[in-house]
Amino acid sequence: MHLPVLAQKSNGNAHPNIIIIYADDLGYADVSCYGGKSISTPNIDQLASRGLLFTNAHATASTCTPSRFSILTGKYAWRKEGTGIARGNAHLLIDTNRVTVASMLQQAGYYTGAVGKWHLGLGPLEGPDWNGIIAPGPNEIGFNHYFLMPATPDRVPCVYVEDHHVVNLDPTDPITVDYDHPVGNWPTGKDHPELLKMKSSHGHDNTIINGIGRIGWMTGGKAALWTDSTIAEVMLGKAISFIEDHKDHPFFLYFASHDIHVPRVPGRQFVGKSGMGARGDEILELDWEVGEIVKTLKNLQLLDNTIIVFSSDNGPVLDDGYVDGAVEGALHPKPITLKGKTLANRPAHLPAGPYRGGKYSIFDGGTKVPFIVSWPGTIKPGKSNALISQADLLSSFASLTGVQLKADDGPDSFDMINVLLGKTEKGRKNLVEQGNPLALVEGNWKYIEPHKGPKVNKNVNIELGNDLNPQLYDLNKDPGEKNNVASQYPDKVKQMANELEKIKADGRSRE
Secondary structure, three states, X not given: OOOOOOOOOXXXXXXXXXXXXXXXXXXXXXXXXXXXXXXXXXXXXXHHHOOEEEOOEEOOEOOHHHHHHHXXXXXXXXHOOOOOOOOOOOOOOOOOOOOXXXXXXXXXXXXXXXXXXXXXXXXXXXXXXXXXXXXXXXXXXXXXXXEEEOOOOXXXXXXXEEOOEEOOOOOOOOOEEEOOOOOOOOOEOOOOHHHOOEOEOOOOOOEEEOOEEOEOEEEOOHHHEOOHHHXXXXXXXXXXXXXXXXXOOOXXXXXXXXXXXXXXXXXXXXXXXXXXXXXXXHHHHHHHHHHHHHHHHXXXXXXXXXXXXXXXXXXXXXXXXXXXXXXXXXXXXXXXXXXXXXXXXXXOOOOXXXXXXXXXXXXXXXXXXXXEEEOOOOOOOEEEOOOEEHHHHHHHHHHHHOOOOOOOOOOOXXXXXXXXXXXXXXXXXXXXXXXXXXXXXXXXXXXXXXXXXXXXXXXXXXXXXXXXXXXXXXXXXXXXXXXXXXXXXXXXXXXXXXXXXXXXXXXXXXX
């Protein structure tokens, strides 16, 4: 695509650089500026102190693939079939004719890049050709350049992909991946648990890569396999290189960290530093990544001309398939020394803070996430309680850069640019959350539609929110969603149920 020539300008112009730093499985209170009592995240805290910290911002879903679909497309993922948690060999889930944040910003003259965890599928309907040209992919939906892991750290193939090709692939050692049947003769966690350096608590017992059992089967591509302990270092290096290479032209970077998703194998410099096990150590690693991005912008004198959005794809989970000390580390954090002071008797860490549920859940612990927007000199530091969704970034950045969206673009994305810039706290009228059931948040009320299914995901010990009866919560009085008042307010239940059905039927919610 032809890019208009736009040079970097002074602070306050309509084409600032834009960086989305998207964490993985990071809970509302997993960072100290959101109330985390047993963890210190100074770089994220500093980002918040220079910008707006949102207290009522939501991912669109409580799992990764649908949230990632929505943040890029401005469309609720439940509107498109097949956008549940994607396999590692899934085809590209975003239609190539759909406008994304990246393609819209390309139209505005930005050079666009994606670095990190993808988990939105690659290739045609039959799936990617790992040994050839992997297309369509991010290049075909608006990204000029990308370097990513195809799915998640716990799913095969455990390789990096860059602009249509597996990185460092030896053509004499082709990759085979399958999610239905074993392939090759590489050992599995199920058959050879003695080979595991990280035991599985549930699932994750297929092909062993780097001593860790994964989801799915893989063989081949030995030279291309990543090293788990250096994923953050590699991805951060690629993100910094992208910024440095495009410092003289407006750029958009979607930096999707793999931290703090399982398997949690932090870099050597973070091992044991949190006193909370590998999960806590990876929170520190994530905080370091944020700090290094900011440091790079400062060194290049770009910080005042860059919008940084920091958020997470969904709420937290402790035990998500591996025995890594996360549960014990949260319940009983070990003493640590911080700034020369020993912190003993640390309180238990509550990753979702005051909210019920977590990853996989329809309760607010599943979708209410950290959301920080920084643009020094333009956004006045503070807090905002405006209701906002990650799906709003498409329309908001289109408004900022002067791109006119068509009627079908970003059907669930609202122009919240004045909210993001701190000019108003008048947020959305309502938003939809996705777990197994759907929920509608409107003002102080939250309605959860009736849904059949288990009450608790026993593997991860998280309440899912499934109930055959409607649920209604007054979030002002009951932010923890403990008291279902549906029977007391039948008219409110009916009104919100009708509104949710209308949003479903209309195929859009953007006005």
